[in-house]
Amino acid sequence: MTAAAGAAANHAAIRAMIVTCIFYAAFGGLIQWFPIWLIEEKGFSGEQMGLVLTIAGLGRVIAGPMTSAWADGRRDRRAPIQLLAALGVVALGGMWAAPLLGITFALAVVIEISMWALIAFLEAALLRLTRADIFPSYGFARGLASLSFVVGNIGTGMLVDWGGNATIWWWLLLASAALLAGSLMMAPEPVARTEEPPFAQRLADGLAMVRRPEFALLIFGCGLIQAGHQFYYIFGTKLWIDELGVSATLAGWLFAFGVIVEAVFLMVIARRIEHVRPATLMLVGGLGAMLRWSLMATGPSLALLVMLQAMHALSFACTFLGAMRGIHGLWGNDRTPTAQMMFMALATAPAQALSSWIAGRVFDTGIGSQGYLAMVAVVAAGTLLVFLLWRRPGLPAATFAQR
Numbered sequence: 300m301t302a303a304a305g306a307a308a309n310h311a312a313i314r315a316m317i318v319t320c321i322f323y324a325a326f327g328g329l330i331q332w333f334p335i336w337l338i339e340e341k342g343f344s345g346e347q348m349g350l351v352l353t354i355a356g357l358g359r360v361i362a363g364p365m366t367s368a369w370a371d372g373r374r375d376r377r378a379p380i381q382l383l384a385a386l387g388v389v390a391l392g393g394m395w396a397a398p399l400l401g402i403t404f405a406l407a408v409v410i411e412i413s414m415w416a417l418i419a420f421l422e423a424a425l426l427r428l429t430r431a432d433i434f435p436s437y438g439f440a441r442g443l444a445s446l447s448f449v450v451g452n453i454g455t456g457m458l459v460d461w462g463g464n465a466t467i468w469w470w471l472l473l474a475s476a477a478l479l480a481g482s483l484m485m486a487p488e489p490v491a492r493t494e495e496p497p498f499a500q501r502l503a504d505g506l507a508m509v510r511r512p513e514f515a516l517l518i519f520g521c522g523l524i525q526a527g528h529q530f531y532y533i534f535g536t537k538l539w540i541d542e543l544g545v546s547a548t549l550a551g552w553l554f555a556f557g558v559i560v561e562a563v564f565l566m567v568i569a570r571r572i573e574h575v576r577p578a579t580l581m582l583v584g585g586l587g588a589m590l591r592w593s594l595m596a597t598g599p600s601l602a603l604l605v606m607l608q609a610m611h612a613l614s615f616a617c618t619f620l621g622a623m624r625g626i627h628g629l630w631g632n633d634r635t636p637t638a639q640m641m642f643m644a645l646a647t648a649p650a651q652a653l654s655s656w657i658a659g660r661v662f663d664t665g666i667g668s669q670g671y672l673a674m675v676a677v678v679a680a681g682t683l684l685v686f687l688l689w690r691r692p693g694l695p696a697a698t699f700a701q702r
Contacts, residue, residue, distance in 0.1 A: 311486035312428040316440040318380070318481040319421045320447035325387075325474035327451025328467060329414055331554055332459070333407075334533050336467040341403050348533060349659015351404060355411035356652025359644050362412055364505050376427075376636070377485050379420045384479040386413040391472045410471075419643045423636035424485075426627055442566030449555040449562070456551025505637045509645060514629055514638070516688035517581070521622040522646030523681025524585045527592060527674040528615065529654035534662050534670070542667060543601055553604065557611030564616040577628065578689040580621030585682030587613025589675055596671040614678075650677070 337343040337351070390409040393402075422441075429437040451474065458466035509515050539550045572580070591610040599607060622642070630638040654677050661670040 312425070312430070312433070312435055312440065314481075314485045315421070315424045315428050316435050316443065318478065318485055319425060319440065319444045321474065321478045321481050322417055322421055323444045323448040324451035324454075325471060325478055326414060327448040327453075327555075327558075328455040328470045328474060329410070330532050331452055331536050331551070332455045332467045333410075333471065335459075335537060336464050337403075337407060338537075339464045340468075342400065343404075345534070345662040346659045347404070349655045349657075349662070351407045352411060352529070352533065352655035353652040353659075355408045355415070356648040356650075356655060358408060358412050359415060359648035362416065362644070364502055364641065364644050376424070377482060377487065380417065380424070380485070381479070381482045383413045383417045383420070384475065384482045387417075387475045388472070388479050391468070391475055395468060395472075415643065415648070416640075419639035420636060422623065423639050426623065426635055436570075438565050438569045442562040445558050445562035445565060449558045452555045452558065453548070453551040456547045456549075459547040505641055506645075508630075508634075508638055508641050511629070513688060513691060514626075516684050516691070517577075517622060517625050517629075518642040518646035519650075520585070520681045520684030520688060521581055521618055522642070522648075522650040523684065524581070524588055524618050524678050525615065525647060525681075526650035526654040527588050527678035527681070529651055530658040530661065530670050530674050531592075531595070533655065533658050538668055539604070542598065543604075545601070553608060556605065557608040557615075560609045560612045561616040564612040565620065568612075569620055576689075577621040577625035578685065578691075580617050580624070581685045582682065582689050584613050584615070584618030584621065585678060585685050587617065588678045589682065592671040592674045592678065596669050596675075598668040650681075653677075 334343075334348050337348055338345070343351070387410055390406045390413065394406040394410070425437055425440050425444075429435060429440055435443070451470070455467055455470045458470055509518070536547075536550045536554060539545050539553060540547065545553070587610055591607055591614050594603070594607055626638050626642060627635050654674065657673050657677075658670065661673050664670075
C-alpha cells in the first residue's frame with residue numbers, strides 16, 4: 300500500500316468512525332430510553348411497546364433485503380446510510396406533534412426499522428475501511444462507538460433527571476440530525492458498476508446467501524442469542540428504577556457499565572484472541588447469556604447487578620465479535636454489507652420481534668425481574684444452533700486476523 304493510499308484510507312475510516320460514534324450516541328438514547336418515553340409520555344402499555352418492536356422487527360424482514368438490494372445498485376456506498384438517517388429525523392420530527400396514538404405508533408415503527416437497519420451499513424463501512432496497521436483499527440473504532448453508546452445512555456438519563464422524560468425526544472432528534480449531517484460528510488465511496496443486474500436479481504442473490512449452511516447457522520444462532528437481550532433493553536431500566544429505587548442517572552450508569560465492559564473487550568481483548576474460532580466466541584457468548592438472564596431473574600441486589608452487567612462482555616460482545624468475524628470470513632469485503640443486512644433482516648429482526656412480543660406480554664403480568672426467564676429459552680435455542688456451527692469445520696480465525 301502506498302503512503303497516499305494509506306492516508307486516504309485513514310481519512311475515510313476516521314470519518315466513518317465519527318459517524319458510527321454519532322449513531323451509537325443516538326442509539327444509546329433509543330434502546331434504553333425510547334420505550335420509557337413512549338410509556339410515560341405517550342401512554343403506551345407494556346404490550347403496546349412490545350408490539351412496536353415486534354412489528355418493526357417483522358418490518359425489517361422485508362425492508363432489510365429490499366434496502367440492501369437497492370444499496371447494491373447505488374454508485375456510492377454512502378447512499379443507504381444517508382437515506383436511513385433522513386428517515387429517522389423525519390419520523391422523530393413528526394412524532395412530537397402526532398395527535399393520535401396510531402400515528403405515534405406507526406412513526407415509532409419507522410424509527411425502529413431505520414435505526415436498526417443503519418447498524419448493518421455502518422458496521423460494514425468500518426470493516427471495509429479500517430486496517431490493522433493504520434489508525435483507526437476496527438477494534439478501536441468499534442470500541443469507541445460502544446463508548447459513544449455510553450455517552451448517549453448516561454447523557455439521556457441525566458437529562459431525564461434534570462428535565463423529565465420529554466428530554467428523551469430532544470436527545471434523539473438532535474443526535475439523529477447530527478447523524479444525518481455526518482453521513483453527508485463521509486468520504487465518497489464510488490462503486491464502478493459496468494453490468495448492473497436488475498433489482499430483482501440483486502434481491503434474489505442476497506436471499507440466496509442463506510442457503511449456505513454455515514451462514515444460516517451463524518445468523519440464526521446469533522440472532523436468537525442477541526434477541527435474548529430484549530427484555531433487558533425494553534424494561535430493564537424501568538425495573539431498576541421501580542424495584543431498586545435508583546435514580547434515572549444511576550440506572551443509566553448501570554446500563555452503561557455493561558457497555559463499557561463491552562468496549563474494553565472489543566478494544567483490548569479482541570486483538571488478543573484473533574486465534575479463537577468465530578464459532579467458539581459465539582458459543583461462549585450464548586452460554587454466558589443463559590447464565591446472565593437466569594441470575595437476573597432472581598431480582599439481584601445492586602451489588603450483584605453490577606457484576607451481572609459485566610457479563611455483557613459475554614452475552615453481547617463475545618457473540619457480536621464472533622458473528623462479525625464469521626460473516627467477513629465467509630463473504631469478504633464485497634459481499635459483507637449484503638450479508639450483514641441478511642443477518643439483521645432475516646435472523647436478528649424476526650428473533651427480536653418474537654422476543655419483544657414475549658417481553659411485553661411477560662412484563663404486563665407484573666412478575667417483574669422474573670420475566671428474564673423467558674429470555675433464557677430464546678438464548679438456549681440460539682446456543683444450540685451455534686453449537687452445531689461449532690462442530691462444523693470452517694470459519695477459521697485467520698480469515699479476520701488482518702482486521
